[in-house]
Amino acid sequence: MKNIVVIGGSKGIGREIVSSQINLGNKCYNFSRSNLEISHNNLVQEKFDILNDELPPVENIDALIYCPGSINLKPILQLKEEDFINDFNINVLGAVKSVKSFLNTLKKGDNPSIVLFSTVAVSQGMPFHSSVSVAKAGIEGLTKSLAAELAPNIRVNCIAPTITRTDMAKRILRNEKIEENIANKHPLKKICEAKDISDMADFLISSRAKNITGQIMHVDGGMSTLKI
Numbered sequence: 001m002k003n004i005v006v007i008g009g010s011k012g013i014g015r016e017i018v019s020s021q022i023n024l025g026n027k028c029y030n031f032s033r034s035n036l037e038i039s040h041n042n043l044v045q046e047k048f049d050i051l052n053d054e055l056p057p058v059e060n061i062d063a064l065i066y067c068p069g070s071i072n073l074k075p076i077l078q079l080k081e082e083d084f085i086n087d088f089n090i091n092v093l094g095a096v097k098s099v100k101s102f103l104n105t106l107k108k109g110d111n112p113s114i115v116l117f118s119t120v121a122v123s124q125g126m127p128f129h130s131s132v133s134v135a136k137a138g139i140e141g142l143t144k145s146l147a148a149e150l151a152p153n154i155r156v157n158c159i160a161p162t163i164t165r166t167d168m169a170k171r172i173l174r175n176e177k178i179e180e181n182i183a184n185k186h187p188l189k190k191i192c193e194a195k196d197i198s199d200m201a202d203f204l205i206s207s208r209a210k211n212i213t214g215q216i217m218h219v220d221g222g223m224s225t226l227k228i
């Protein structure tokens with residue numbers, strides 16, 4: 001049985017990862033501001049805010065997945081310095097804090113690895129994404145730096161999703177017409193589901209990915225690389 005720490009496992013992609021890892025027979029720790037409304041012998045939960053609280057100690061960890069993020073989309077003239085700082089804090093400094101808190105424990109794990117989250121809006125320029133793309137580009141840099149620094153012991157990878165049906169995206173995917181338009185902008189003509197992303201996270205923390213590190217995995221219906 002593996003021990004998986006998910007920061008932000010109460011909603012969206014993190015919730016999907018927690019549920020699939022529990023189904024695989026692994027033990028999951030969900031550290032978020034709210035708890036999942038399920039109880040299970042293999043689920044440990046503690047309410048926690050990455051911006052204000054210290055992470056609780058965990059004895060054994062094989063994988064750390066950092067999910068908190070933001071979609072703060074505004075034209076550049078409406079973005080205040082504070083927006084950039086807030087996006088950097090939740091996306092980048094929260095991830096750094098999590099990695100530092102658990103690094104020594106992770107080093108003793110079985111095929112240990114870290115998964116971070118970027119966005120398709122780093123490799124594809126998109127209007128109104130200035131603040132979040134700055135923060136997520138930081139995550140991509142962090143992924144590569146940490147992967148180099150922690151090799152050969154700990155693998156570090158990043159997933160860069162396109163817009164995905166979760167709580168975070170519900171203000172954007174707010175009706176069927178909008179969903180259809182957005183799906184049609186993707187080469188694969190689909191809206192990405194949280195399970196599409198959690199499948200990639202499950203793979204990256206598994207032994208099947210034992211030779212993969214420092215990668216940005218684009219789960220985006222082809223959007224970042226294809227023009228058709």
Ligand SMILES: NC(=O)c1ccc[n+]([C@@H]2O[C@H](COP(=O)([O-])OP(=O)(O)OC[C@H]3O[C@@H](n4cnc5c(N)ncnc54)[C@H](OP(=O)(O)O)[C@@H]3O)[C@@H](O)[C@H]2O)c1
Nearest residue numbers: 008010011012013033034049050068069117163164166168
């Ligand atoms: N959904 C998309 O369209 C999309 C697209 C590209 C990239 N991404 C990235 O993918 C990642 C996951 O996104 P998602 O859509 O699953 O987001 P989500 O539905 O908003 O879930 C985020 C999770 O993080 C937790 N969280 C947020 N702030 C926190 C804090 N201060 N302290 C502790 N936990 C906190 C939330 O739980 P609580 O509220 O209970 O704390 C929740 O469990 C993010 O990094 C996001 O930027 C998402």
